[in-house]
Amino acid sequence: MTRSEDATREQRFVTVIDAAGERVWEALTSPEFTCRYWHATRVRSSWQTGDPVEFLVEDGEVGCCGEVLESRPPEFLCYTWSFPGNPLVRHEPPSRVSFTLQTISDGRGASATRLTVIHDRFPEDSRMPEMVGPGWPLVLAGLKTLLETGRTPDYSSMT
Amino acid sequence: MQHLGCILESMSRTEDREDAVFAALADRTRRQMLDRLFAAPGMTLNELVGNLHMRRQSASRHLKVLEAAGLVIVQWQGREKRHFLNPVPIVEIERRWTEKFSRTRAAALLTLKAQLEEEEGHDTQ
Incomplete structure (x- = not known):
């Protein structure tokens, strides 16, 4: 695989949220937050390197899961990504997701957080990119809406 | 606050x-x-x-x-x-605006319902 083909398989998403990095971090790592914007799943992890990360769906089953690779609150979080809940990708080796939080200032004394999500290291012939590709923008838009307005995305109106 | x-x-x-x-x-x-x-x-x-x-x-x-x-x-x-x-900013805008208008539409329907019911109430009196 050439370098540019490799790059096209990496998925990268950016959003700017009017909230402090600590709040964004909390929203990414606590179940009370994730159930309100992340496809209604509850995340469970100690966030210690090597420990499991699990996204529990409504009936308590594990939808997505992984292992913490690096956790530096409130700046960088990285874990592996598997999707045992989906038959199409159940047997694929894990890929990798990272979250980079940068504080940006508008020059008027207020600051916001730029959140960059990179999903990469997909195994060869992986079906995961097509699966998570449309999902990440929805998760990030939901996160932004929740932190800025307190509103929870209306999943019923989503296609 | x-x-x-x-x-x-x-x-x-x-x-x-x-x-x-x-x-x-x-x-x-x-x-x-x-x-x-x-x-x-x-x-x-x-x-x-x-x-x-x-x-x-x-x-x-x-x-x-x-x-x-x-x-x-x-x-x-x-x-x-x-x-x-x-694509995130497009989804953000779509979300914000779609939600806004669907709420307005729901509110308008509720008002219409209340008006119709009120009129119906008058008619039967």
């Missing part, structure tokens, strides 16, 4: 970013560029220019607008500057 000034400032900053997204999308050439980057992520400026049959200088100017609006993400690979579509 948050100070009113803080709330207004944070609103205006989000609205500033929305303005930038709408302005960037209000141009046919820039929408075409996003379409091309969606179909072939990671194109360089030269590849985009060849693909769209436009002048390099003009393409470069449009790309800057898209970048500033957060619709295009740039990534350096060695000496090559590669461009990727970032």
